[in-house]
Amino acid sequence: MSNEFSGKTAIISGAAGGIGLALAEALAQQGMNIVMGDIDAAALAESGDALRAKGYKVLTCALDVTNYAQWEDVVSSATAEFGKVHMVVNNAGVGGTPGKIEDTEHETWQWVMDVNVMGVLYGAQACVPAIKAHGEGGWVLNVASMAGMMGMPYAGAYCASKAAVVSMTESWFAELQPHNIHASVLCPAFVKTRIHESYRNRQQKYAVAAEKRIDKEKLQAGAKAASMAVESGIPASMLAERVVEALVSKQMYIYTHPNYRKVTAGRFKAIDKAFVDSEQSPTVGHLINDDIVTF
Numbered sequence: 499m500s501n502e503f504s505g506k507t508a509i510i511s512g513a514a515g516g517i518g519l520a521l522a523e524a525l526a527q528q529g530m531n532i533v534m535g536d537i538d539a540a541a542l543a544e545s546g547d548a549l550r551a552k553g554y555k556v557l558t559c560a561l562d563v564t565n566y567a568q569w570e571d572v573v574s575s576a577t578a579e580f581g582k583v584h585m586v587v588n589n590a591g592v593g594g595t596p597g598k599i600e601d602t603e604h605e606t607w608q609w610v611m612d613v614n615v616m617g618v619l620y621g622a623q624a625c626v627p628a629i630k631a632h633g634e635g636g637w638v639l640n641v642a643s644m645a646g647m648m649g650m651p652y653a654g655a656y657c658a659s660k661a662a663v664v665s666m667t668e669s670w671f672a673e674l675q676p677h678n679i680h681a682s683v684l685c686p687a688f689v690k691t692r693i694h695e696s697y698r699n700r701q702q703k704y705a706v707a708a709e710k711r712i713d714k715e716k717l718q719a720g721a722k723a724a725s726m727a728v729e730s731g732i733p734a735s736m737l738a739e740r741v742v743e744a745l746v747s748k749q750m751y752i753y754t755h756p757n758y759r760k761v762t763a764g765r766f767k768a769i770d771k772a773f774v775d776s777e778q779s780p781t782v783g784h785l786i787n788d789d790i791v792t793f
């Protein structure tokens with residue numbers, strides 16, 4: 499097979515299951531060498547073997563995305579095995595626990611931010627120099643969510659983390675363009691995975707002391723709603739097929755649920771209306787014709 503992906507190497511975080519595994523298989527089908535990283539050693543070994551059994555070139559690496567040294571090890575192993583790195587898919591993410599502002603433990607908020615935001619930064623910091631090094635160009639694919647395009651009640655930590663991923667990608671898109679590295683951000687709505695059971699791989703460093711733990715019953719309604727929503731989602735394989743299609747046509751925002759357009763349209767309309775309000779402001783309205791400052 500000869501296409502823009504074949505013979506190149508992709509590192510995918512959170513590749514042991516769900517969306518990461520589906521992307522690993524879809525990119526392997528395009529002829530890529532796949533480096534799968536995950537915090538769940540047993541699931542990673544099983545998924546790695548399953549892809550190898552289908553004839554794909556796969557390397558599995560222990561990876562907690564909140565540990566930068568492990569990211570560096572993954573890049574070294576990938577380079578030793580396949581020669582070069584061309585793509586990083588920053589997919590690993592956790593859902594946290596839906597709940598009221600006052601019911602969200604600090605440790606839970608920190609866990610969501612560290613995995614979903616710092617994990618993406620670390621992935622880019624470790625992989626981008628390796629992609630730049632060979633001068634052939636490549637890809638940075640960050641997995642955000644529709645939650646990064648809209649706030650949702652009781653999900654402040656998750657939405658904030660995904661909005662950060664959207665924003666990081668927009669910044670990196672312009673920064674990486676001169677290096678022929680295409681940055682894109684995947685914003686799916688619900689996909690049938692185990693995201694609602696993210697606590698299964700929560701690291702000990704984010705454990706909540708018993709006396710501070712929020713009453714489970716309080717959180718149950720949110721957890722049930724999240725599980726029903728995820729169960730109603732599209733299959734991860736459909737999402738992965740859509741991602742390959744969008745990477746080929748160099749889309750920056752990658753949507754998998756066109757029915758959510760009305761949500762972003764409503765948000766953009768409200769943001770734009772706020773500018774009209776500022777134009778009519780007696781305090782700042784006169785700034786309307788000033789030059790825009792960027793750097």
Ligand SMILES: NC(=O)c1ccc[n+]([C@@H]2O[C@H](COP(=O)([O-])OP(=O)(O)OC[C@H]3O[C@@H](n4cnc5c(N)ncnc54)[C@H](O)[C@@H]3O)[C@@H](O)[C@H]2O)c1
Pocket residue numbers: 511512513514515516517518535536537538541561562563564589590591592593613641642643644685686687688689690691692693694695696699728731
């Ligand atoms: N499923 C959905 O409805 C949905 C929607 C929008 C966005 N997403 C995003 O898709 C991405 C993948 O999630 P998923 O739905 O496949 O969930 P999932 O729980 O099925 O898979 C997540 C994978 O990430 C791994 N992981 C968790 N913490 C990790 C860490 N610290 N380091 C390395 N690996 C870690 C898990 O072991 C698991 O294999 C996440 O970023 C998620 O926020 C999911």
